[in-house]
Amino acid sequence: xxxxxxxxxxxxxxxxxxxxxxxxxxxxxxxxxxxxxxxxxxxxxxxxxxxxxxxxxxxxxxxxxxxxxxxxxxxxxxxxxxxxxxxxxxxxxxxxxxxxxxxxxxxxxxxxxxxxxxxxxxxxxxxxxxxxxxxxxxxxxxxxxxxxxxxxxxxxxxxxxxxxxxxxxxxxxxxxxxxxxxxxxxxxxxxxxxxxxxxxxxxxxxxxxxxxxxxxxxxxxxxxxxxxxxxxxxxxxxxxxxxxxxxxxxxxxx
Amino acid sequence: xxxxxxxxxxxxxxxxxxxxxxxxxxxxxxxxxxxxxxxxxxxxxxxxxxxxxxxxxxxxxxxxxxxxxxxxxxxxxxxxxxxxxxxxxxxxxxxxxxxxxxxxxxxxxxxxxxxxxxxxxxxxxxxxxxxxxxxxxxxxxxxxxxxxxxxxxxxxxxxxxxxxxxxxxxxxxxxxxxxxxxxxxxxxxxxxxxxxxxxxxxxxxxxxxxxxxxxxxxxxxxxxxxxxxxxxxxxxxxxxxxxxxxxxxxxxxx
DNA sequence: TTTAATATGTTTAATATTGTTCAAAATTAA
DNA sequence: TTAATTTTGAACAATATTAAACATATTAAA
Numbered sequence: 001x002x003x004x005x006x007x008x009x010x011x012x013x014x015x016x017x018x019x020x021x022x023x024x025x026x027x028x029x030x031x032x033x034x035x036x037x038x039x040x041x042x043x044x045x046x047x048x049x050x051x052x053x054x055x056x057x058x059x060x061x062x063x064x065x066x067x068x069x070x071x072x073x074x075x076x077x078x079x080x081x082x083x084x085x086x087x088x089x090x091x092x093x094x095x096x097x098x099x100x101x102x103x104x105x106x107x108x109x110x111x112x113x114x115x116x117x118x119x120x121x122x123x124x125x126x127x128x129x130x131x132x133x134x135x136x137x138x139x140x141x142x143x144x145x146x147x148x149x150x151x152x153x154x155x156x157x158x159x160x161x162x163x164x165x166x167x168x169x170x171x172x173x174x175x176x177x178x179x180x181x182x183x184x185x186x187x188x189x190x191x192x193x194x195x196x197x198x199x200x201x202x203x204x205x206x207x208x209x210x211x212x213x214x215x216x217x218x219x220x221x222x223x224x225x226x227x228x229x230x231x232x233x234x235x236x237x238x239x240x241x242x243x244x245x246x247x248x249x250x251x252x253x254x
Numbered sequence: 255x256x257x258x259x260x261x262x263x264x265x266x267x268x269x270x271x272x273x274x275x276x277x278x279x280x281x282x283x284x285x286x287x288x289x290x291x292x293x294x295x296x297x298x299x300x301x302x303x304x305x306x307x308x309x310x311x312x313x314x315x316x317x318x319x320x321x322x323x324x325x326x327x328x329x330x331x332x333x334x335x336x337x338x339x340x341x342x343x344x345x346x347x348x349x350x351x352x353x354x355x356x357x358x359x360x361x362x363x364x365x366x367x368x369x370x371x372x373x374x375x376x377x378x379x380x381x382x383x384x385x386x387x388x389x390x391x392x393x394x395x396x397x398x399x400x401x402x403x404x405x406x407x408x409x410x411x412x413x414x415x416x417x418x419x420x421x422x423x424x425x426x427x428x429x430x431x432x433x434x435x436x437x438x439x440x441x442x443x444x445x446x447x448x449x450x451x452x453x454x455x456x457x458x459x460x461x462x463x464x465x466x467x468x469x470x471x472x473x474x475x476x477x478x479x480x481x482x483x484x485x486x487x488x489x490x491x492x493x494x495x496x497x498x499x500x501x502x503x504x505x506x507x508x
Numbered sequence: 509t510t511t512a513a514t515a516t517g518t519t520t521a522a523t524a525t526t527g528t529t530c531a532a533a534a535t536t537a538a
Numbered sequence: 539t540t541a542a543t544t545t546t547g548a549a550c551a552a553t554a555t556t557a558a559a560c561a562t563a564t565t566a567a568a
Binding site for chain 2: 001002003004005008125128129132135138139140141142143144145146148151153157158161164
Binding site for chain 3: 003031032034035038053054
Protein backbone atom coordinates (compact mmCIF):
# COMPACT_ATOMS: atom_id res chain seq x y z
CA UNK A 1 0.00 0.00 0.00
CA UNK A 2 1.18 3.48 -0.84
CA UNK A 3 1.51 6.38 1.54
CA UNK A 4 -1.35 8.40 0.15
CA UNK A 5 -3.62 5.41 0.16
CA UNK A 6 -2.73 4.75 3.77
CA UNK A 7 -3.48 8.34 4.70
CA UNK A 8 -6.89 8.13 3.07
CA UNK A 9 -7.56 4.93 4.96
CA UNK A 10 -6.51 6.53 8.23
CA UNK A 11 -8.83 9.43 7.51
CA UNK A 12 -11.74 7.08 6.86
CA UNK A 13 -11.01 5.17 10.01
CA UNK A 14 -10.85 8.24 12.20
CA UNK A 15 -14.12 9.52 10.74
CA UNK A 16 -15.86 6.24 11.44
CA UNK A 17 -14.56 5.45 14.87
CA UNK A 18 -14.04 9.03 16.09
CA UNK A 19 -10.59 8.20 17.42
CA UNK A 20 -7.55 6.16 16.45
CA UNK A 21 -4.31 5.15 18.15
CA UNK A 22 -0.83 5.20 16.71
CA UNK A 23 -0.02 1.68 17.89
CA UNK A 24 -3.16 0.14 16.35
CA UNK A 25 -2.67 1.88 13.03
CA UNK A 26 0.97 0.75 12.85
CA UNK A 27 -0.09 -2.85 13.29
CA UNK A 28 -3.05 -2.59 10.93
CA UNK A 29 -1.06 -1.04 8.09
CA UNK A 30 2.11 -2.95 8.92
CA UNK A 31 4.35 0.11 9.13
CA UNK A 32 6.39 1.62 11.94
CA UNK A 33 4.83 3.91 14.51
CA UNK A 34 7.07 6.68 13.22
CA UNK A 35 5.42 6.46 9.83
CA UNK A 36 1.98 6.68 11.39
CA UNK A 37 3.10 9.64 13.43
CA UNK A 38 4.29 11.36 10.29
CA UNK A 39 0.98 10.63 8.60
CA UNK A 40 -1.03 11.97 11.49
CA UNK A 41 1.12 15.10 11.72
CA UNK A 42 0.47 15.79 8.05
CA UNK A 43 -3.27 15.18 8.28
CA UNK A 44 -3.43 17.33 11.39
CA UNK A 45 -1.58 20.13 9.61
CA UNK A 46 -4.18 20.03 6.86
CA UNK A 47 -6.89 20.19 9.51
CA UNK A 48 -8.36 16.84 8.53
CA UNK A 49 -8.02 15.41 12.02
CA UNK A 50 -6.77 16.51 15.42
CA UNK A 51 -3.60 14.99 16.76
CA UNK A 52 -3.63 13.76 20.36
CA UNK A 53 -1.03 12.13 22.55
CA UNK A 54 -1.04 8.54 21.33
CA UNK A 55 -3.38 8.98 18.40
CA UNK A 56 -5.86 11.33 16.75
CA UNK A 57 -9.48 12.46 16.92
CA UNK A 58 -11.91 13.25 14.15
CA UNK A 59 -12.71 16.86 13.30
CA UNK A 60 -16.03 18.31 12.36
CA UNK A 61 -16.29 17.89 8.64
CA UNK A 62 -15.59 21.19 6.93
CA UNK A 63 -16.45 19.73 3.55
CA UNK A 64 -19.99 20.97 3.84
CA UNK A 65 -19.79 24.72 4.15
CA UNK A 66 -22.73 25.06 6.38
CA UNK A 67 -22.10 22.21 8.76
CA UNK A 68 -20.52 24.20 11.55
CA UNK A 69 -23.18 26.80 11.08
CA UNK A 70 -25.77 24.10 11.64
CA UNK A 71 -24.08 23.20 14.89
CA UNK A 72 -24.34 26.73 16.17
CA UNK A 73 -28.03 26.61 15.46
CA UNK A 74 -28.28 24.18 18.35
CA UNK A 75 -27.98 26.77 21.12
CA UNK A 76 -31.38 27.78 22.43
CA UNK A 77 -32.88 26.01 19.47
CA UNK A 78 -36.39 25.71 20.92
CA UNK A 79 -36.55 29.39 21.84
CA UNK A 80 -35.39 30.35 18.38
CA UNK A 81 -37.96 28.21 16.64
CA UNK A 82 -40.66 29.63 18.88
CA UNK A 83 -39.59 33.18 18.04
CA UNK A 84 -39.47 32.42 14.34
CA UNK A 85 -42.95 30.98 14.30
CA UNK A 86 -44.19 34.22 15.82
CA UNK A 87 -42.17 36.29 13.36
CA UNK A 88 -43.57 34.35 10.42
CA UNK A 89 -47.07 35.58 11.33
CA UNK A 90 -45.98 39.07 10.34
CA UNK A 91 -44.92 38.05 6.86
CA UNK A 92 -47.45 38.62 4.06
CA UNK A 93 -47.62 37.70 0.40
CA UNK A 94 -45.72 40.11 -1.89
CA UNK A 95 -43.48 41.33 0.93
CA UNK A 96 -39.94 42.48 0.26
CA UNK A 97 -37.88 41.36 3.23
CA UNK A 98 -34.45 42.10 4.64
CA UNK A 99 -33.11 39.06 6.48
CA UNK A 100 -30.17 39.54 8.79
CA UNK A 101 -27.57 36.82 9.16
CA UNK A 102 -27.47 34.58 12.21
CA UNK A 103 -28.91 31.27 13.27
CA UNK A 104 -32.28 32.67 14.39
CA UNK A 105 -32.94 34.30 11.05
CA UNK A 106 -31.86 31.13 9.32
CA UNK A 107 -34.68 29.33 11.10
CA UNK A 108 -37.11 31.98 9.90
CA UNK A 109 -36.05 31.36 6.30
CA UNK A 110 -37.13 27.73 6.62
CA UNK A 111 -40.70 28.85 7.42
CA UNK A 112 -41.26 30.87 4.27
CA UNK A 113 -42.29 28.19 1.81
CA UNK A 114 -46.03 28.92 1.81
CA UNK A 115 -46.13 32.61 1.00
CA UNK A 116 -46.70 33.94 -2.49
CA UNK A 117 -44.26 36.11 -4.37
CA UNK A 118 -41.80 37.01 -1.66
CA UNK A 119 -38.52 38.75 -2.28
CA UNK A 120 -35.76 38.26 0.27
CA UNK A 121 -32.64 40.40 0.45
CA UNK A 122 -29.91 39.00 2.67
CA UNK A 123 -26.18 38.89 3.32
CA UNK A 124 -26.31 35.35 4.68
CA UNK A 125 -25.10 32.45 2.57
CA UNK A 126 -26.93 29.73 4.54
CA UNK A 127 -30.19 31.63 4.08
CA UNK A 128 -29.61 32.01 0.34
CA UNK A 129 -28.81 28.35 0.03
CA UNK A 130 -31.99 27.46 1.92
CA UNK A 131 -34.21 29.82 -0.07
CA UNK A 132 -32.98 28.56 -3.43
CA UNK A 133 -35.17 25.54 -2.68
CA UNK A 134 -38.34 27.64 -2.68
CA UNK A 135 -39.71 28.56 -6.11
CA UNK A 136 -42.00 31.20 -4.59
CA UNK A 137 -39.12 33.31 -3.32
CA UNK A 138 -36.83 35.60 -5.28
CA UNK A 139 -33.52 36.20 -3.61
CA UNK A 140 -31.11 39.12 -3.72
CA UNK A 141 -27.70 38.75 -2.23
CA UNK A 142 -25.79 41.57 -0.57
CA UNK A 143 -22.27 41.70 -2.00
CA UNK A 144 -19.06 42.40 -0.13
CA UNK A 145 -16.31 40.66 1.75
CA UNK A 146 -17.11 37.17 3.01
CA UNK A 147 -16.72 36.38 6.67
CA UNK A 148 -15.82 32.67 6.63
CA UNK A 149 -17.12 32.12 10.15
CA UNK A 150 -20.52 33.72 9.78
CA UNK A 151 -20.83 32.79 6.09
CA UNK A 152 -22.07 36.29 5.41
CA UNK A 153 -20.83 39.45 3.73
CA UNK A 154 -19.93 42.63 5.56
CA UNK A 155 -18.06 45.90 5.15
CA UNK A 156 -18.49 49.23 3.37
CA UNK A 157 -19.49 47.69 0.08
CA UNK A 158 -22.13 45.55 1.77
CA UNK A 159 -23.63 48.52 3.59
CA UNK A 160 -23.74 50.56 0.40
CA UNK A 161 -25.21 47.59 -1.43
CA UNK A 162 -28.08 47.47 1.05
CA UNK A 163 -28.91 51.09 0.27
CA UNK A 164 -29.71 50.03 -3.30
CA UNK A 165 -32.78 48.31 -1.91
CA UNK A 166 -35.89 49.19 0.03
CA UNK A 167 -37.80 46.54 1.94
CA UNK A 168 -41.30 46.48 3.36
CA UNK A 169 -40.06 44.61 6.43
CA UNK A 170 -36.69 43.91 8.01
CA UNK A 171 -36.14 40.95 10.33
CA UNK A 172 -32.98 41.48 12.32
CA UNK A 173 -31.14 39.95 15.27
CA UNK A 174 -29.04 41.34 18.10
CA UNK A 175 -26.93 40.15 21.02
CA UNK A 176 -28.56 42.52 23.48
CA UNK A 177 -31.45 44.94 23.76
CA UNK A 178 -32.39 47.38 26.53
CA UNK A 179 -34.54 50.46 26.97
CA UNK A 180 -31.63 52.70 27.84
CA UNK A 181 -28.80 50.98 25.95
CA UNK A 182 -30.74 50.32 22.76
CA UNK A 183 -29.81 47.49 20.41
CA UNK A 184 -26.31 46.14 20.65
CA UNK A 185 -24.10 43.50 19.12
CA UNK A 186 -20.94 41.68 20.01
CA UNK A 187 -19.58 42.19 16.51
CA UNK A 188 -18.93 45.52 14.84
CA UNK A 189 -19.17 44.04 11.34
CA UNK A 190 -22.53 42.50 12.07
CA UNK A 191 -23.91 45.66 13.66
CA UNK A 192 -23.07 47.82 10.63
CA UNK A 193 -25.06 45.55 8.35
CA UNK A 194 -28.01 45.37 10.70
CA UNK A 195 -28.00 49.14 10.99
CA UNK A 196 -28.26 49.46 7.21
CA UNK A 197 -31.14 47.00 7.09
CA UNK A 198 -32.98 49.04 9.73
CA UNK A 199 -32.41 52.29 7.84
CA UNK A 200 -33.90 51.00 4.60
CA UNK A 201 -37.05 49.17 5.70
CA UNK A 202 -40.60 50.36 6.39
CA UNK A 203 -41.07 48.16 9.44
CA UNK A 204 -38.35 46.63 11.62
CA UNK A 205 -38.81 43.42 13.60
CA UNK A 206 -36.15 42.58 16.16
CA UNK A 207 -35.90 38.87 16.96
CA UNK A 208 -34.30 38.43 20.34
CA UNK A 209 -34.65 35.54 22.76
CA UNK A 210 -35.67 36.33 26.35
CA UNK A 211 -32.16 35.79 27.74
CA UNK A 212 -31.00 38.90 25.87
CA UNK A 213 -33.63 41.30 27.19
CA UNK A 214 -32.21 44.22 29.19
CA UNK A 215 -28.71 43.09 28.37
CA UNK A 216 -26.13 45.27 26.65
CA UNK A 217 -23.47 43.96 24.37
CA UNK A 218 -20.29 45.52 23.02
CA UNK A 219 -21.45 47.78 20.17
CA UNK A 220 -24.65 49.83 20.36
CA UNK A 221 -25.87 50.40 16.84
CA UNK A 222 -29.47 51.55 17.13
CA UNK A 223 -31.88 52.97 19.69
CA UNK A 224 -34.96 51.10 20.80
CA UNK A 225 -37.12 53.63 18.92
CA UNK A 226 -35.75 52.32 15.63
CA UNK A 227 -37.66 49.07 15.91
CA UNK A 228 -41.34 48.61 15.32
CA UNK A 229 -41.77 45.25 17.00
CA UNK A 230 -39.72 43.20 19.44
CA UNK A 231 -40.30 39.48 19.08
CA UNK A 232 -39.16 37.29 21.94
CA UNK A 233 -40.14 33.95 23.50
CA UNK A 234 -42.60 32.87 26.20
CA UNK A 235 -39.87 32.62 28.84
CA UNK A 236 -39.68 36.42 28.98
CA UNK A 237 -40.41 37.75 32.49
CA UNK A 238 -43.54 39.79 33.18
CA UNK A 239 -41.36 42.63 34.42
CA UNK A 240 -39.53 42.84 31.13
CA UNK A 241 -42.73 42.61 29.12
CA UNK A 242 -44.42 45.41 31.02
CA UNK A 243 -41.23 47.49 30.96
CA UNK A 244 -41.19 47.47 27.17
CA UNK A 245 -44.96 47.87 26.91
CA UNK A 246 -44.84 50.91 29.23
CA UNK A 247 -42.18 52.46 26.98
CA UNK A 248 -44.47 52.15 23.98
CA UNK A 249 -42.50 49.29 22.46
CA UNK A 250 -44.66 46.68 20.80
CA UNK A 251 -43.47 43.38 22.25
CA UNK A 252 -44.73 39.94 21.20
CA UNK A 253 -43.88 36.72 22.99
CA UNK A 254 -46.54 34.16 22.10
CA UNK B 255 -1.00 -2.70 -27.08
CA UNK B 256 -1.15 0.93 -28.10
CA UNK B 257 -0.45 3.82 -25.77
CA UNK B 258 -3.96 5.23 -25.74
CA UNK B 259 -5.44 1.81 -25.19
CA UNK B 260 -3.08 1.22 -22.28
CA UNK B 261 -3.99 4.51 -20.70
CA UNK B 262 -7.66 3.70 -20.92
CA UNK B 263 -6.98 0.33 -19.31
CA UNK B 264 -5.02 1.99 -16.51
CA UNK B 265 -7.91 4.36 -15.95
CA UNK B 266 -10.38 1.49 -15.70
CA UNK B 267 -8.15 -0.32 -13.31
CA UNK B 268 -7.69 2.64 -11.00
CA UNK B 269 -11.44 3.25 -10.96
CA UNK B 270 -12.14 -0.33 -10.01
CA UNK B 271 -9.48 -0.97 -7.45
CA UNK B 272 -9.11 2.58 -6.09
CA UNK B 273 -5.33 2.38 -6.35
CA UNK B 274 -2.65 1.10 -8.70
CA UNK B 275 1.11 0.76 -8.47
CA UNK B 276 3.69 1.58 -11.10
CA UNK B 277 5.50 -1.72 -10.68
CA UNK B 278 2.34 -3.85 -11.10
CA UNK B 279 1.19 -1.93 -14.15
CA UNK B 280 4.60 -2.26 -15.80
CA UNK B 281 4.46 -6.03 -15.41
CA UNK B 282 0.80 -6.30 -16.45
CA UNK B 283 1.22 -4.27 -19.63
CA UNK B 284 4.74 -5.50 -20.27
CA UNK B 285 6.30 -2.07 -20.58
CA UNK B 286 8.95 -0.24 -18.59
CA UNK B 287 8.12 1.56 -15.37
CA UNK B 288 9.16 4.77 -17.10
CA UNK B 289 6.35 4.37 -19.63
CA UNK B 290 3.84 3.78 -16.87
CA UNK B 291 5.12 6.84 -15.07
CA UNK B 292 4.65 8.90 -18.19
CA UNK B 293 1.13 7.55 -18.61
CA UNK B 294 0.24 8.34 -15.03
CA UNK B 295 1.70 11.84 -15.28
CA UNK B 296 -0.48 12.51 -18.31
CA UNK B 297 -3.63 11.13 -16.70
CA UNK B 298 -2.91 13.12 -13.57
CA UNK B 299 -2.47 16.28 -15.62
CA UNK B 300 -5.92 15.74 -17.07
CA UNK B 301 -7.27 15.20 -13.57
CA UNK B 302 -8.41 11.65 -14.31
CA UNK B 303 -6.47 10.19 -11.41
CA UNK B 304 -4.19 11.40 -8.66
CA UNK B 305 -0.54 10.55 -8.91
CA UNK B 306 1.14 9.31 -5.75
CA UNK B 307 4.62 8.12 -4.89
CA UNK B 308 4.70 4.61 -6.29
CA UNK B 309 1.44 4.67 -8.18
CA UNK B 310 -1.85 6.48 -8.41
CA UNK B 311 -5.20 6.78 -6.67
CA UNK B 312 -8.69 7.24 -7.94
CA UNK B 313 -9.88 10.86 -7.82
CA UNK B 314 -12.15 11.77 -4.96
CA UNK B 315 -15.44 13.19 -6.10
CA UNK B 316 -15.98 16.70 -4.89
CA UNK B 317 -18.67 17.22 -2.33
CA UNK B 318 -20.45 20.51 -2.40
CA UNK B 319 -23.74 21.78 -1.07
CA UNK B 320 -24.87 22.82 -4.49
CA UNK B 321 -25.58 19.34 -5.68
CA UNK B 322 -27.42 19.85 -8.95
CA UNK B 323 -24.62 22.12 -10.01
CA UNK B 324 -22.36 19.11 -9.67
CA UNK B 325 -24.36 17.28 -12.31
CA UNK B 326 -23.69 19.92 -14.94
CA UNK B 327 -19.99 19.59 -14.29
CA UNK B 328 -20.12 16.22 -16.00
CA UNK B 329 -20.08 17.51 -19.57
CA UNK B 330 -16.60 17.60 -21.03
CA UNK B 331 -15.27 17.14 -17.54
CA UNK B 332 -11.86 15.96 -18.65
CA UNK B 333 -11.31 18.88 -20.99
CA UNK B 334 -12.37 21.29 -18.29
CA UNK B 335 -9.98 19.86 -15.76
CA UNK B 336 -7.17 19.97 -18.27
CA UNK B 337 -7.92 23.62 -19.04
CA UNK B 338 -8.08 24.51 -15.37
CA UNK B 339 -4.72 22.93 -14.61
CA UNK B 340 -3.22 25.10 -17.33
CA UNK B 341 -5.04 28.17 -16.03
CA UNK B 342 -3.78 27.52 -12.50
CA UNK B 343 -0.23 27.97 -13.76
CA UNK B 344 -0.98 31.63 -14.37
CA UNK B 345 -2.09 32.24 -10.80
CA UNK B 346 0.52 33.72 -8.45
CA UNK B 347 0.67 34.38 -4.74
CA UNK B 348 -1.00 37.67 -3.72
CA UNK B 349 -3.15 37.81 -6.85
CA UNK B 350 -6.56 39.43 -6.80
CA UNK B 351 -8.75 37.36 -9.09
CA UNK B 352 -12.13 37.72 -10.74
CA UNK B 353 -13.74 34.32 -11.19
CA UNK B 354 -16.65 34.03 -13.55
CA UNK B 355 -19.48 31.62 -12.80
CA UNK B 356 -19.79 28.31 -14.61
CA UNK B 357 -18.63 24.77 -14.16
CA UNK B 358 -15.18 25.28 -15.71
CA UNK B 359 -14.36 28.10 -13.36
CA UNK B 360 -15.68 26.06 -10.47
CA UNK B 361 -13.05 23.46 -11.25
CA UNK B 362 -10.40 26.15 -11.21
CA UNK B 363 -11.46 27.17 -7.73
CA UNK B 364 -10.71 23.66 -6.48
CA UNK B 365 -7.06 24.03 -7.56
CA UNK B 366 -6.31 27.14 -5.54
CA UNK B 367 -5.47 25.65 -2.17
CA UNK B 368 -1.71 25.96 -2.38
CA UNK B 369 -1.27 29.63 -3.20
CA UNK B 370 -0.54 32.24 -0.58
CA UNK B 371 -2.74 35.21 0.16
CA UNK B 372 -5.17 35.12 -2.74
CA UNK B 373 -8.26 37.23 -2.98
CA UNK B 374 -11.09 35.97 -5.14
CA UNK B 375 -14.02 38.09 -6.25
CA UNK B 376 -16.90 36.13 -7.76
CA UNK B 377 -20.62 36.08 -8.39
CA UNK B 378 -20.80 32.29 -8.15
CA UNK B 379 -22.21 30.66 -5.04
CA UNK B 380 -20.63 27.23 -5.65
CA UNK B 381 -17.24 28.87 -5.97
CA UNK B 382 -17.70 30.83 -2.75
CA UNK B 383 -18.81 27.72 -0.96
CA UNK B 384 -15.78 25.83 -2.21
CA UNK B 385 -13.32 28.60 -1.35
CA UNK B 386 -14.59 28.95 2.20
CA UNK B 387 -12.72 25.72 2.83
CA UNK B 388 -9.38 27.32 2.03
CA UNK B 389 -7.87 29.45 4.80
CA UNK B 390 -5.41 31.03 2.36
CA UNK B 391 -8.11 32.68 0.27
CA UNK B 392 -10.17 35.77 1.04
CA UNK B 393 -13.44 35.92 -0.81
CA UNK B 394 -15.59 38.80 -1.98
CA UNK B 395 -19.05 38.14 -3.26
CA UNK B 396 -20.72 40.16 -5.99
CA UNK B 397 -24.18 41.18 -4.80
CA UNK B 398 -27.36 41.30 -6.84
CA UNK B 399 -30.28 39.17 -7.90
CA UNK B 400 -29.80 35.42 -7.56
CA UNK B 401 -30.33 33.20 -10.55
CA UNK B 402 -31.51 29.95 -8.97
CA UNK B 403 -30.33 27.86 -11.90
CA UNK B 404 -26.82 29.17 -12.18
CA UNK B 405 -26.49 29.85 -8.45
CA UNK B 406 -24.96 33.20 -9.29
CA UNK B 407 -25.92 36.86 -9.09
CA UNK B 408 -26.58 39.05 -12.10
CA UNK B 409 -28.19 42.33 -13.13
CA UNK B 410 -27.44 46.05 -12.91
CA UNK B 411 -26.52 45.96 -9.25
CA UNK B 412 -24.09 43.09 -9.85
CA UNK B 413 -22.36 44.89 -12.70
CA UNK B 414 -22.03 48.04 -10.66
CA UNK B 415 -20.79 46.01 -7.74
CA UNK B 416 -17.98 44.62 -9.86
CA UNK B 417 -16.83 48.14 -10.64
CA UNK B 418 -16.07 48.60 -6.96
CA UNK B 419 -13.17 46.20 -7.43
CA UNK B 420 -10.03 45.94 -9.50
CA UNK B 421 -8.37 42.59 -10.08
CA UNK B 422 -4.90 41.65 -11.26
CA UNK B 423 -6.34 38.79 -13.28
CA UNK B 424 -9.77 37.76 -14.52
CA UNK B 425 -10.60 34.17 -15.40
CA UNK B 426 -13.74 34.07 -17.49
CA UNK B 427 -15.70 31.61 -19.58
CA UNK B 428 -17.74 31.87 -22.77
CA UNK B 429 -19.98 29.75 -24.98
CA UNK B 430 -18.15 30.71 -28.14
CA UNK B 431 -15.08 32.54 -29.37
CA UNK B 432 -13.97 33.48 -32.87
CA UNK B 433 -11.57 35.88 -34.51
CA UNK B 434 -14.28 37.78 -36.32
CA UNK B 435 -17.23 37.25 -33.95
CA UNK B 436 -15.33 37.87 -30.73
CA UNK B 437 -16.47 36.37 -27.43
CA UNK B 438 -20.08 35.34 -27.16
CA UNK B 439 -22.50 33.80 -24.72
CA UNK B 440 -25.83 32.05 -24.82
CA UNK B 441 -27.10 34.08 -21.89
CA UNK B 442 -27.45 37.85 -21.80
CA UNK B 443 -27.28 37.97 -17.98
CA UNK B 444 -24.10 36.00 -17.94
CA UNK B 445 -22.46 38.07 -20.66
CA UNK B 446 -23.07 41.34 -18.83
CA UNK B 447 -21.26 40.08 -15.77
CA UNK B 448 -18.35 38.69 -17.75
CA UNK B 449 -18.04 41.97 -19.61
CA UNK B 450 -17.71 43.82 -16.32
CA UNK B 451 -15.05 41.40 -15.11
CA UNK B 452 -13.07 41.97 -18.31
CA UNK B 453 -13.33 45.75 -17.97
CA UNK B 454 -11.90 45.81 -14.44
CA UNK B 455 -8.94 43.44 -14.60
CA UNK B 456 -5.31 43.93 -15.62
CA UNK B 457 -5.08 40.62 -17.47
CA UNK B 458 -7.93 38.57 -18.87
CA UNK B 459 -7.78 34.81 -19.33
CA UNK B 460 -10.53 33.19 -21.37
CA UNK B 461 -11.08 29.51 -20.54
CA UNK B 462 -12.76 27.83 -23.47
CA UNK B 463 -12.70 24.17 -24.45
CA UNK B 464 -11.64 23.32 -27.99
CA UNK B 465 -15.20 22.56 -29.15
CA UNK B 466 -16.07 26.25 -28.76
CA UNK B 467 -13.25 27.65 -30.90
CA UNK B 468 -14.45 29.55 -33.98
CA UNK B 469 -18.03 29.17 -32.85
CA UNK B 470 -20.39 32.07 -32.28
CA UNK B 471 -23.14 32.07 -29.71
CA UNK B 472 -26.16 34.31 -29.21
CA UNK B 473 -24.77 37.45 -27.55
CA UNK B 474 -21.42 38.93 -28.51
CA UNK B 475 -20.12 40.84 -25.52
CA UNK B 476 -16.42 41.45 -26.18
CA UNK B 477 -13.94 41.43 -29.01
CA UNK B 478 -11.06 39.02 -29.15
CA UNK B 479 -8.67 41.90 -28.45
CA UNK B 480 -10.10 42.20 -24.95
CA UNK B 481 -8.48 39.03 -23.79
CA UNK B 482 -4.81 38.56 -22.98
CA UNK B 483 -4.69 34.79 -23.11
CA UNK B 484 -6.94 32.10 -24.51
CA UNK B 485 -6.66 28.83 -22.60
CA UNK B 486 -8.03 25.74 -24.30
CA UNK B 487 -7.36 21.99 -24.28
CA UNK B 488 -5.00 19.72 -26.17
CA UNK B 489 -7.75 18.59 -28.54
CA UNK B 490 -7.64 21.98 -30.28
CA UNK B 491 -6.83 21.62 -33.98
CA UNK B 492 -3.57 22.92 -35.36
CA UNK B 493 -5.51 25.12 -37.74
CA UNK B 494 -7.29 26.85 -34.90
CA UNK B 495 -4.12 27.24 -32.88
CA UNK B 496 -2.19 28.82 -35.72
CA UNK B 497 -5.20 30.95 -36.66
CA UNK B 498 -5.20 32.54 -33.22
CA UNK B 499 -1.43 32.72 -33.01
CA UNK B 500 -1.32 34.48 -36.41
CA UNK B 501 -3.80 37.02 -35.12
CA UNK B 502 -1.53 37.83 -32.19
CA UNK B 503 -3.73 36.07 -29.65
CA UNK B 504 -1.77 34.24 -27.02
CA UNK B 505 -3.24 30.74 -27.00
CA UNK B 506 -2.25 28.01 -24.54
CA UNK B 507 -3.40 24.42 -24.83
CA UNK B 508 -0.92 22.27 -22.90
C1' DT C 509 11.82 4.88 -49.92
C1' DT C 510 13.56 8.67 -46.60
C1' DT C 511 12.53 11.77 -43.02
C1' DA C 512 10.36 13.56 -39.19
C1' DA C 513 7.64 12.81 -35.25
C1' DT C 514 6.32 10.09 -31.60
C1' DA C 515 6.67 6.46 -28.21
C1' DT C 516 9.42 3.62 -25.39
C1' DG C 517 13.62 1.96 -22.93
C1' DT C 518 18.05 2.65 -20.15
C1' DT C 519 21.03 4.90 -17.20
C1' DT C 520 21.85 7.80 -13.42
C1' DA C 521 21.62 11.48 -10.01
C1' DA C 522 18.26 13.49 -7.15
C1' DT C 523 14.35 12.97 -4.26
C1' DA C 524 10.87 10.68 -1.30
C1' DT C 525 9.58 7.36 1.93
C1' DT C 526 10.26 4.49 5.67
C1' DG C 527 12.71 2.39 9.66
C1' DT C 528 15.89 2.74 13.70
C1' DT C 529 17.82 4.93 17.48
C1' DC C 530 17.67 8.06 21.20
C1' DA C 531 17.05 12.23 24.02
C1' DA C 532 13.27 15.22 25.27
C1' DA C 533 8.55 15.85 26.41
C1' DA C 534 4.11 14.34 27.97
C1' DT C 535 1.39 11.35 30.61
C1' DT C 536 0.37 8.37 34.33
C1' DA C 537 0.99 6.24 38.80
C1' DA C 538 2.62 6.46 43.28
C1' DT D 539 4.89 16.52 44.36
C1' DT D 540 8.30 12.69 42.25
C1' DA D 541 9.35 8.63 39.63
C1' DA D 542 8.16 5.34 36.14
C1' DT D 543 6.27 4.81 31.76
C1' DT D 544 4.83 6.05 27.31
C1' DT D 545 4.96 8.88 23.44
C1' DT D 546 7.18 12.00 20.61
C1' DG D 547 10.09 14.11 17.04
C1' DA D 548 14.79 14.85 15.35
C1' DA D 549 18.76 12.79 13.12
C1' DC D 550 20.55 9.49 10.38
C1' DA D 551 20.60 5.37 7.32
C1' DA D 552 18.57 2.19 4.09
C1' DT D 553 15.64 1.56 0.48
C1' DA D 554 12.43 2.78 -3.21
C1' DT D 555 10.83 5.98 -6.50
C1' DT D 556 11.33 9.63 -9.56
C1' DA D 557 12.58 12.68 -13.43
C1' DA D 558 16.02 14.10 -16.70
C1' DA D 559 18.98 13.02 -20.44
C1' DC D 560 19.97 10.33 -23.93
C1' DA D 561 19.41 6.07 -26.90
C1' DT D 562 16.54 3.20 -29.53
C1' DA D 563 12.44 1.64 -31.71
C1' DT D 564 8.16 2.48 -33.81
C1' DT D 565 4.89 5.00 -36.48
C1' DA D 566 3.30 8.61 -39.69
C1' DA D 567 4.21 11.73 -43.37
C1' DA D 568 6.53 13.37 -47.43
